[in-house]
Amino acid sequence: MSEDAVLAALARLEERVGALAHDQAMLFDAIRSVSTRLDELQAIFSPTQARVDRLDQLLYALGLELRDRQTEPVNPLDLLHRRPGPESRARPDRAADPDERD
Secondary structure, three states, X not given: XXXXXXXXXXXXXXXXXXXXXHHHHHHHHHHHHHHHHHHHHHHHHHHHXXXXXXXXXXXXXXXXXXXXXXXXOOOHXXXXXXXXXXXXXXXXXXXXXXXXXX
């Protein structure tokens, strides 16, 4: 193998190493920016997560209370489908007794 061929191969190898180093730097930049964005999103959604956690605790406590009040098992999904009766839908600003109206 001639010296020129070896030098040419070495030059191509150096180009590839340079391109690889450039790609690696771009990749690390991208990873760093994604990590920063994830930290920002975590800070943004932290209050929402706290509210969701609190809602979960309240729903759990409500389920325990309902279970303790019932003599027979209750499916919580059945509670979602119950509609209030007409008396519970009455407007509070109207008197319940017809004689009390103006």
